[in-house]
Amino acid sequence: MTTSLAAPRRSRGLRRDALIATGLIALALVPAAAGALRIGEIAADAPTTEANARFMEMPLPVVVHIVAALVYSLIGAFQFLPGLRSRRIGWHRFAGRALLVPAGVAVALSGLWMTAFYDVPPIDGLALQLSRFAVGILMLLFLVLGVRAVLRRDIGAHRGWMIRAYALAMGAGTQVLTSAPFAIAFGAPDEFWRLVQMDAGWLINIVVAEMIIRRGRHRRVVGVA
Numbered sequence: 001m002t003t004s005l006a007a008p009r010r011s012r013g014l015r016r017d018a019l020i021a022t023g024l025i026a027l028a029l030v031p032a033a034a035g036a037l038r039i040g041e042i043a044a045d046a047p048t049t050e051a052n053a054r055f056m057e058m059p060l061p062v063v064v065h066i067v068a069a070l071v072y073s074l075i076g077a078f079q080f081l082p083g084l085r086s087r088r089i090g091w092h093r094f095a096g097r098a099l100l101v102p103a104g105v106a107v108a109l110s111g112l113w114m115t116a117f118y119d120v121p122p123i124d125g126l127a128l129q130l131s132r133f134a135v136g137i138l139m140l141l142f143l144v145l146g147v148r149a150v151l152r153r154d155i156g157a158h159r160g161w162m163i164r165a166y167a168l169a170m171g172a173g174t175q176v177l178t179s180a181p182f183a184i185a186f187g188a189p190d191e192f193w194r195l196v197q198m199d200a201g202w203l204i205n206i207v208v209a210e211m212i213i214r215r216g217r218h219r220r221v222v223g224v225a
């Protein structure tokens with residue numbers, strides 16, 4: 001009886017894992033591709049223009065940012081698959097310790113560094129800079145709290161903080177969705193609408209993350225896997 005129930009449960013779990021991984025990787029795809037193009041441009045020593053001057057003159061922070069973001073967003077997606085996590089807990093621990101926490105810290109620190117020191121276009125006004133500072137600092141804080149929770153063996157809290165950190169970072173993906181349709185319909189935004197589109201990406205992710213964290217808590221309380 002147990003065996004006949006185990007097979008459909010396993011296949012439901014695999015389907016759920018595949019769905020989560022596809023969604024998260026799809027979200028990361030556009031910023032990842034933009035990052036690969038930017039690294040290609042820097043590696044090829046492309047001509048400096050007004051749009052790329054800050055990256056060409058000071059490439060290290062953006063290269064660190066993009067490489068770390070690729071690792072964090074793409075490998076990080078697999079940390080959130082319940083089936084994979086329960087079958088391969090050794091991989092989950094190794095990837096978290098050796099790859100994802102260092103990559104997450106590098107994404108946030110390099111993002112903060114660029115916010116502070118890059119000569120960004122005028123459309124990225126003071127309010128957007130403040131949002132970037134807030135996002136970078138919160139992401140670092142959530143990673144630290146996530147590590148602290150797992151060291152205390154508080155897996156529920158660890159899950160929550162790591163989902164929050166990942167959601168903030170993946171604002172880069174949601175911002176494609178909150179800005180591209182408007183750019184196609186109305187052209188480049190002004191400073192105000194640029195801020196609205198960027199902040200909307202982070203806010204949507206924060207709300208979705210809190211919903212996922214609550215649902216997970218509820219499922220554990222009522223005893224659903």
Ligand code: HEM
Binds near residue numbers: 121
């Ligand atoms: C996994 C998540 C992230 C991805 C995939 C990502 C991706 C990118 C990419 C591809 C660029 C280069 C843009 C270009 O070439 O024009 C970039 C720049 C930048 N990112 Fe991120 N990023 C992520 C997270 C963050 C976070 C959390 C912050 C918060 C501080 C941040 C702040 C910045 C800043 C300030 C720049 C420079 C913007 C400019 O000078 O125009 N990023 N990011």
